[in-house]
Amino acid sequence: MKQAKNDIIVSLRDIFVEFDGEVILNHINLDIRDKEFVTILGPSGCGKTTTLRIIGGFLEPGSGDVYFDGEKINGLPPHKRNVNTVFQKYSLFPHLNVFENIAFGMRIKKLPKDEIKKRVKEMLAIVDLKGYEKRSVAKLSGGQQQRVAIARALVCDPKVLLLDEPLGALDLKLRKTMQWELKQIQQKTNTTFIYVTHDQEEALTMSDTVVVMNNGIIEQIGSPTDVYNEPVNAFVADFIGEANIINAVMIDDCRVRVLGEELECVDKGFGQNTPVDIVIRPEDIEVVPPEQAKLVGEVKDVVFKGVHYEMTVMCKNCEWIIHSTECSPVGSKIGMKIIPFNIQIMNKMFPHPYNQFVCEVVYADEENNSVTVTLEDSKFDIEGFCYPAGTKLKVTLPPQALSIAGDGVGDIDDVYIESVIFKGEHNEIILESDEQKWIMHSDVDEQVATYVPLKFDFSKAHIEPVEEES
Amino acid sequence: MKKLSKLYTALIIFFMYMPIIVLVIFSFNDGKTTVWKGFTLKWYADLFRDSQIMSALWNTLLVAVLASAIATVIGTMAAIGINNFSGKKRLLLQNMSNISILSPDVVTGVSLMLMFTIAGVAFHFQMGFWTVLLAHITFCTPFVVLSVLPRIRHMDYSLYEAALDLGCNQWQAFRKVVVHELMPGIFTGFLMSFTYSLDDFVITYFTRGASFQTLSIQIYTMTHQRISPKINALSALMFVVIIVLMVIINVKDRKAEKRMGE
16 A cells, blocks of 8 residues: 655554553654754653654554655564664664764675775764774763764665664763754755654754654644643643643633733634633733733742843632742832733643542441442542432542542552643643543652552532433 | 681692592603502503593593583573563573483483483383483583573563564574673583583493493593502593583673673
């Protein structure tokens, strides 16, 4: 089967990967255009390296297809793919010198000696390592090893170069230089680069296209400006750059209510009175005298950052970050003016404002007026009323009624923390148990991608028996 | 206190090595008893003229070289196999391999003898060179596993993937990259096998059949007849060979450690 578009070099179709019952990639689709610098960006454990390994041929997807240049290449071993990889730890062969490391691929292909010599020389010039042929790779600095690894991969003339966090081990200054050099090399060699990183700044600096991943799915694909200025949801907004992410209600097209104030915006099509998340970048808030703005706050903290001041402002119990070149003293009241264009409206990541589940009574304790219920193989007690065993109960819990059990004993154990996003007043945490997702508010900065025991406070719950259909 | 501990160490080493030193000294003694009668090399000369001893030496070397070479191949493959298992299975296999190192030579020897006798009746063969070789491969292989396994565990797996990435098929990647990475372990395993094969007596004794002679067996037989100073000369030579091999192993290990440290 051939794919129609011919400027697409790599295409992933409905890729699903699972390890030990844990979903790593959840049916992702991705098209990568030829000669582009594409960055796959996401927190650790989001599936970005797995995606790269699937393209490289080191891992077979559980289901789904991989296309290369229009051809389906499922099951094709790495050495038969026109793709080369720069590994995270460079993985240079310690028993070979710089020249032999770079020549390795060509020696396997049994190219003539003169050509090998010529191409290694050219490659060394491109990566700026002229005269290093005879050096032992163990004696090179991190940056130099890095460049040998790139040369070793590029000399094979791949159509696509895969780079797995190649700058992770370098110090900040070297990383900046290498970012620039990588971009230069990509342009010089006219090769497609697929670059995996968790560093959002790296992604924005180098890429033509950024692919933002989280929890095994692709959240957004776009140019660096797109993902920065128009994030599709709170996760992307939070992960890329600094952002004020606030709960709001979309009253109607172009009208949004933020902290009780109605503001003008430019987004349409969210319906009426829909709860949404809004993102406002710290540099997009203009500091004006209080009487000139709808939102007024008090400066709590000011930090000088070189180019600008970073101010923490409290406005109606909600914390805002503002970047401004002028400093407002701590304690002063300021007006926060936001032009409509700078308010980005996003759909909520969690579809409801509350949690809802149905559980079954397994034991009724009439004496103490309580029941024991079962949900997802866990059992816990609900006090305050009694229903006979076998009754199904529909429980509605607000986000405030959930907490992470500090003593390690929860009502449901091993719940996965999917995202933690600061919403000005509190952290909004989305969790996932075996069968459903949960939303929770917390003042604690919980660690994403960990497993925790979840506890319910049923005094805040609304509980009713499910009517049996007859 | 420090002096005392030094003295203590010196004494221990002295008592450990004195018998061997005496043996080496008397291998140069121009007389058949334990009375010093002057320096001579005639026992060494006699040794090399003794056709029985020379054939035993040849047998010993042949078995040692073949057994350690074959054990190195099998042991390396086994180590890679064991490493591919995970958790309890790996631990179990690893310990099964180690147990045969720990089990007494007599047990190994007798059990192999039993097996060879039964198999010999079934398939009509007699114990001799081949059974000794098989026995030596059997007890050498675990030593190779023991020395290769840690190297595999410390190897950066992405080196193998890098080789695949650069166009190697699996066999090429193994030959051109993995073997180089495991080399120090493989070499140590080979030398250890060689040393153990050279000086084995018990297992050889049980599996050699009626006529096959190795050096250690030869010396044992010679002590039965009459004590000849040739034995001293032969033992001294064997000791020197073992010492040299041990030094090589240790120097190699040191270098490998240093390289890892860097």
